[in-house]
Amino acid sequence: METLDYGTRGSTAGASFPAVRMRRLRSSEALRAMVRETVLRPEDFIYPLFVCEGEGVRRPVGSMPGVSQLSVDQTLAEVEEVLALGIRGVLLFGIPDAKDEIGTGAYAGDGIVQRAVRELKAHYPDLLVITDVCLCEYTSHGHCGVLHGSDVANDESLELVSRAALSHAEAGADIVAPSNMMDGTVRSIRTLLDERGFSSTPIMAYAAKYASGFYGPFREAAESAPAFGDRRSYQMDPANVREALREVALDVEEGADIVMVKPALAYLDVIARVRDAVRLPVAAYNVSGEYAMIKAAAQNGWLDERRAALETLTGIKRAGADIIITYHAKDAARWLS
Numbered sequence: 641m642e643t644l645d646y647g648t649r650g651s652t653a654g655a656s657f658p659a660v661r662m663r664r665l666r667s668s669e670a671l672r673a674m675v676r677e678t679v680l681r682p683e684d685f686i687y688p689l690f691v692c693e694g695e696g697v698r699r700p701v702g703s704m705p706g707v708s709q710l711s712v713d714q715t716l717a718e719v720e721e722v723l724a725l726g727i728r729g730v731l732l733f734g735i736p737d738a739k740d741e742i743g744t745g746a747y748a749g750d751g752i753v754q755r756a757v758r759e760l761k762a763h764y765p766d767l768l769v770i771t772d773v774c775l776c777e778y779t780s781h782g783h784c785g786v787l788h789g790s791d792v793a794n795d796e797s798l799e800l801v802s803r804a805a806l807s808h809a810e811a812g813a814d815i816v817a818p819s820n821m822m823d824g825t826v827r828s829i830r831t832l833l834d835e836r837g838f839s840s841t842p843i844m845a846y847a848a849k850y851a852s853g854f855y856g857p858f859r860e861a862a863e864s865a866p867a868f869g870d871r872r873s874y875q876m877d878p879a880n881v882r883e884a885l886r887e888v889a890l891d892v893e894e895g896a897d898i899v900m901v902k903p904a905l906a907y908l909d910v911i912a913r914v915r916d917a918v919r920l921p922v923a924a925y926n927v928s929g930e931y932a933m934i935k936a937a938a939q940n941g942w943l944d945e946r947r948a949a950l951e952t953l954t955g956i957k958r959a960g961a962d963i964i965i966t967y968h969a970k971d972a973a974r975w976l977s
């Protein structure tokens with residue numbers, strides 16, 4: 641039997657111009673809205689926050705207009721606004737006052753993120769508090785694990801990063817999100833959380849995280865640039881996609897509940913391939929450099945910020961992301977309302 645696929649085959653009378661006119665369904669906003677395939681919602685977004693020490697601190701990040709380092713009290717005020725806009729989740733990064741070789745601040749019970757989580761959950765129990773789990777903001781050398789000479793030692797770093805995840809869960813984090821790209825991280829965290837009574841805490845794994853030039857502004861915001869070298873021995877080569885599928889498969893096997901692709905824009909194909917490969921929710925991180933490009937062009941009058949940002953976010957969702965971590969979240973939620 642013949643399939644009724646006139647629109648794509650073009651082999652049957654009526655299947656092409658002039659009978660077919662694609663413009664018919666584009667002629668009014670009501671029609672366009674009716675046939676729209678991808679719709680953004682504020683619930684799709686996770687808003688990253690940089691929490692620093694002090695009281696009443698709002699320190700703007702130069703390369704990320706609209707983003708500031710916030711002390712815990714200011715983080716609470718920010719979250720009030722975030723929730724009012726319909727955004728349900730935040731991703732916390734900590735900026736400690738002191739750093740050392742082994743990133744002690746990352747797993748200190750009274751560390752900056754742990755305190756922020758406790759305060760946030762006490763004031764806003766319904767807020768989804770997600771914590772970035774990594775050592776780089778806490779190590780004096782800025783690498784995501786402990787060093788053996790100039791090498792980042794994989795297995796020794798696992799214990800520390802798992803302790804960090806546990807301390808976040810103990811503080812009340814709803815989801816932990818390891819971003820360190822050491823092999824075995826998800827298994828190590830899952831095992832420790834389960835042993836310590838946190839078998840219900842989900843892991844959002846930075847599964848395919850690339851060694852990207854688009855993290856520049858973040859490293860200013862989080863004060864986490866490596867003191868020497870780069871992260872290419874643990875983050876992925878931007879040229880690879882099959883390897884991303886292996887990374888994702890491994891994280892799923894190790895117990896990830898959500899897998900992430902990062903960055904988003906130069907990796908839309910990776911998002912699409914991952915979406916096809918797994919049944920888990922897929923997150924995409926629309927990173928600092930991607931945000932900064934739109935902001936800078938808009939400030940120069942070269943781009944319409946609203947259109948460019950919403951188009952970008954729509955593209956990330958269309959590619960297959962269920963969840964988008966983005967610094968545009970507050971603006972986008974406002975534009976969508």
Ligand code: PBG
Pocket residue numbers: 772774776784819820854855856857858859871926927928929
């Ligand atoms: C920490 C981490 C980074 C980002 C998220 N978690 C930086 C890095 O790997 O250097 C980047 C986020 C962004 O650029 O917005 N490991």
